[in-house]
Amino acid sequence: MEQISFLAFDLGATSGRSILGTLRDGKLQMKELTRFPNQILELGGHYYWNIFSLYEHLKAGMIACAKEGAKITSIGIDTWGVDFALIGEDGQILGMPLAYRDLHTTGAPEEYFAKVMPRKEVYDLTGIQVMNFNSLYQLYAMQRDHSSPLKAAVRALFMPDALSYMLTGKMATEYTIASTSQILNPRTKKMEAKLLEKMGVKGSLFGEVVPTGTVVGTLTDALAAETGLDKVPVVAVAGHDTASAVAAVPASDEKFAYLSSGTWSLMGIEVKDPVITDETAALNITNEGGVEGTTRLLKNITGMWILEQCIKEWKKEGAEYSYPEIVKMAGEATPFRSFIDPDDPSFANPPSMAAAIRNYCAASGQPVPQTHAELIRCIFESLALKYKDILEKFRVLAPFPIEKLHIIGGGSKNRLLDQFTANAIGIPVVAGPSEATAIGNIMLQARAAGCVGSLQQMRDMIAKVVETETFTPQDTAAWNEAYYKIKHLLK
Ligand code: LRH
Numbered sequence: 001m002e003q004i005s006f007l008a009f010d011l012g013a014t015s016g017r018s019i020l021g022t023l024r025d026g027k028l029q030m031k032e033l034t035r036f037p038n039q040i041l042e043l044g045g046h047y048y049w050n051i052f053s054l055y056e057h058l059k060a061g062m063i064a065c066a067k068e069g070a071k072i073t074s075i076g077i078d079t080w081g082v083d084f085a086l087i088g089e090d091g092q093i094l095g096m097p098l099a100y101r102d103l104h105t106t107g108a109p110e111e112y113f114a115k116v117m118p119r120k121e122v123y124d125l126t127g128i129q130v131m132n133f134n135s136l137y138q139l140y141a142m143q144r145d146h147s148s149p150l151k152a153a154v155r156a157l158f159m160p161d162a163l164s165y166m167l168t169g170k171m172a173t174e175y176t177i178a179s180t181s182q183i184l185n186p187r188t189k190k191m192e193a194k195l196l197e198k199m200g201v202k203g204s205l206f207g208e209v210v211p212t213g214t215v216v217g218t219l220t221d222a223l224a225a226e227t228g229l230d231k232v233p234v235v236a237v238a239g240h241d242t243a244s245a246v247a248a249v250p251a252s253d254e255k256f257a258y259l260s261s262g263t264w265s266l267m268g269i270e271v272k273d274p275v276i277t278d279e280t281a282a283l284n285i286t287n288e289g290g291v292e293g294t295t296r297l298l299k300n301i302t303g304m305w306i307l308e309q310c311i312k313e314w315k316k317e318g319a320e321y322s323y324p325e326i327v328k329m330a331g332e333a334t335p336f337r338s339f340i341d342p343d344d345p346s347f348a349n350p351p352s353m354a355a356a357i358r359n360y361c362a363a364s365g366q367p368v369p370q371t372h373a374e375l376i377r378c379i380f381e382s383l384a385l386k387y388k389d390i391l392e393k394f395r396v397l398a399p400f401p402i403e404k405l406h407i408i409g410g411g412s413k414n415r416l417l418d419q420f421t422a423n424a425i426g427i428p429v430v431a432g433p434s435e436a437t438a439i440g441n442i443m444l445q446a447r448a449a450g451c452v453g454s455l456q457q458m459r460d461m462i463a464k465v466v467e468t469e470t471f472t473p474q475d476t477a478a479w480n481e482a483y484y485k486i487k488h489l490l491k
């Protein structure tokens with residue numbers, strides 16, 4: 001069989017990568033071409049993404065790809081969710097996109113519900129969990145604050161769509177990334193204009209939603225010449241990184257839950273149709289769009305963010321640890337001493353994460369973790385117990401028995417946390433692939449090129465080539481006891 005190659009750009013909140021994916025005889029090979037930092041830029045009291053610098057990094061990735069001599073069939077881009085760029089009448093990108101950690105949305109959902117539309121109506125229309133940073137509330141805050149880019153905008157493009165626009169000059173709103181915004185109606189799969197119009201924002205801001213796999217356009221003449229790639233098509237893959245990752249779960253049937261583990265931990269199940277009920281509203285569970293019309297019924301859990309922030313802080317203080325060192329330190333610390341609810345608002349963006357953990361433990365009458373090892377142990381055990389708490393909710397909602405948890409994404413490489421999670425949830429954990437997002441991006445390009453058929457066929461192919469490790473529950477009685485002891489802390 002001849003080989004076929006694709007270029008994937010996978011951008012996260014802290015770093016991005018360009019990956020060359022090649023399918024040969026039904027086997028996928030991946031090569032990382034470039035890796036680059038992505039950082040929130042603080043300016044004038046606001047947090048932004050430097051989309052122009054990201055564009056430079058994409059260009060460098062394309063140049064590296066051309067140098068490899070690989071003839072690529074298409075390019076696909078996935079990023080984190082909810083953020084967007086604004087486009088003016090003349091097609092210009094209006095300033096830098098605000099980052100979802102900007103504080104302008106603090107309290108914005110409550111204001112929106114009081115002034116624009118009640119919470120129940122918003123959830124009924126969108127089925128999306130209420131979180132301050134959803135695109136809907138970002139737009140509300142911008143409108144409230146008289147944002148000049150918003151006033152001048154005729155179009156908004158979510159991050160992957162905005163980057164595709166920079167590469168092709170063509171605009172498209174891809175379905176999975178639109179589905180995270182809390183502006184899309186998952187039943188009609190269209191944007192719900194009245195959510196915007198009722199607060200005075202143009203209902204047509206995001207345009208028509210296109211299905212995953214649509215060709216957005218080809219590289220502009222200028223980029224084709226500058227990078228050395230031909231006028232390659234850019235495909236709207238599952239632009240939402242989590243959707244790409246979930247598409248790459250190496251599962252053989254539907255009886256699984258997934259945990260996409262990175263800065264965020266996204267836990268949920270895959271179902272055929274949206275589930276929008278009083279129960280899901282009360283649990284604040286989200287219905288995001290998946291591949292092949294599936295619904296990703298999931299919940300955001302604050303994931304490695306807490307550890308990442310501690311690591312950053314300790315580095316500034318002169319203590320730098322490798323990942324294996326971190327895992328070793330946690331493994332050697334005393335078990336079951338103190339716990340946090342990772343989703344407590346005090347961990348959203350505190351000046352010092354270590355201090356926030358210590359304050360939380362003191363305020364909840366627990367031993368205060370002193371050493372770095374104690375802090376890390378507290379984070380890992382707390383995450384495992386939070387995963388159990390959320391999984392219990394999905395067990396009730398799932399129309400099938402959940403037989404295992406697939407942990408995918410970078411966090412799946414943390415074998416200690418994988419084992420803790422299996423111990424806490426009492427069912428096997430299948431860890432890997434850690435590269436799920438990039439694999440999903442590449443396979444969705446392969447699907448658009450007609451090399452793979454169904455989602456299941458894609459997953460079967462992935463299962464054949466990726467390495468996974470299964471963790472069987474141990475010490476379940478001790479973990480259960482710990483869970484019931486701290487359950488009251490988990491909101
Ligand atoms: C993970 C993620 C998640 C969103 C968050 C903003 O990268 O896309 O699914 O909720 O970023």
